[in-house]
Amino acid sequence: MPTFTLISAVTVGSGGxxxxxxxxxxxxxxxxVLKTSLRGPTGYASDTMDTYLRFNGTTTNYSDRLLYxxxxxxxxxxxxxxxxxxRVVGQNSTASTFGNAEIYIPNYAGSSNKSVSVDAVTExxxxxVLTQLEAGxxxxxxxxxxxTLVPFTTGFAQYSSAYLYGVSxx
Amino acid sequence: MPNPSRIEVNCTTGEVLEIELTDAEVAELAYQAxxxxxxxxxxxxxxAQRAADKAALLDRLGITAxxxxxxxx
Numbered sequence: 001m002p003t004f005t006l007i008s009a010v011t012v013g014s015g016g017x018x019x020x021x022x023x024x025x026x027x028x029x030x031x032x033v034l035k036t037s038l039r040g041p042t043g044y045a046s047d048t049m050d051t052y053l054r055f056n057g058t059t060t061n062y063s064d065r066l067l068y069x070x071x072x073x074x075x076x077x078x079x080x081x082x083x084x085x086x087r088v089v090g091q092n093s094t095a096s097t098f099g100n101a102e103i104y105i106p107n108y109a110g111s112s113n114k115s116v117s118v119d120a121v122t123e124x125x126x127x128x129v130l131t132q133l134e135a136g137x138x139x140x141x142x143x144x145x146x147x148t149l150v151p152f153t154t155g156f157a158q159y160s161s162a163y164l165y166g167v168s169x170x
Numbered sequence: 171m172p173n174p175s176r177i178e179v180n181c182t183t184g185e186v187l188e189i190e191l192t193d194a195e196v197a198e199l200a201y202q203a204x205x206x207x208x209x210x211x212x213x214x215x216x217x218a219q220r221a222a223d224k225a226a227l228l229d230r231l232g233i234t235a236x237x238x239x240x241x242x243x
Contacts, residue, residue: 008179010186017177018191018199024182046210153203155174164181 004033004165012160016041020149020162027109027143029166034103034147038088039157046090048122048130050152052083053103055114055144059083064116064136071127083150084136086120091157097123098160099130106170108144113137174199 007029010020025032040049054062059082066085067076079085088099101120108114116136122129138144149162173196175188191199228235
C-alpha cells in the first residue's frame with residue numbers, strides 16, 4: 001500500500017514570492033508529488049501565467065507534450081523550454097482564485113532520465129479557463145534533490161501555496 | 171518598502187527561509203518581466219494577425235471554418 005508523506009509545505013506571505021524553492025529533498029522515497037495552488041502577481045494583466053518547474057537549478061534538457069482545453073477549443077503542442085511549463089491563474093481572472101496543479105515525478109532519485117506528469121487547471125468565473133494534461137521529460141540522469149517553481153514574470157501572489165509529498169512503495 | 175522575497179525550503183531540516191532580493195536582483199527581475207511582457211505582446215499580435223488573415227481568406231473563398239476543416243480532413 002503506497003503511503004504519502006508531507007515533506008514540506010509553503011504558503012506565500014503578503015509580499016509575494018519571486019520563486020518557491022524546495023532544496024535538499026531526501027532520496028528516501030520512490031516518487032514525489034507536488035501539489036500547487038498559484039496565482040500571478042498584482043500587475044500581471046493576463047488570464048493565465050506560465051510557470052516553470054525546474055530541477056536541481058538547471059534550465060536545460062526539458063521537453064513536454066501538452067494537451068489543453070480553453071473552454072471553447074482543445075489542442076496539443078510540444079514544447080522545449082527552460083523548465084516543465086504549466087499555466088496558473090493571472091490577475092485578469094476572478095479575484096482570489098488560483099490555478100491548481102498536481103505534478104507526479106516517479107523514480108526521482110533513480111539514474112534514468114526523469115519523466116513528469118502534470119494535471120493542472122486555472123480557475124475563472126468565465127467561459128475561458130484552461131485545463132492541461134502534460135507529459136514532461138527532463139533528459140538528465142541525476143537524482144532530483146531540488147525543485148524550483150519559477151513564474152514567467154515577477155512572482156507569485158500572496159496565499160499561493162505548494163505542498164511536496166514523498167510517495168513510498170508506489 | 172522591503173524588496174520581494176524568494177522562498178527557500180530545506181526539505182531535510184524543515185527550515186524555511188524568506189530571502190529578501192537585493193536591489194540588483196529586483197532590477198533583473200523587473201527587466202525579465204519587461205522582456206516577458208514584450209514577448210507576450212508580440213505573441214498576441216501574431217495570433218491576432220493570424221486570426222484576421224484566416225478570416226479574410228475564408229471570406230475570399232466564401233466558405234466557413236468548418237467547411238475548410240472538412241476540405242483538409
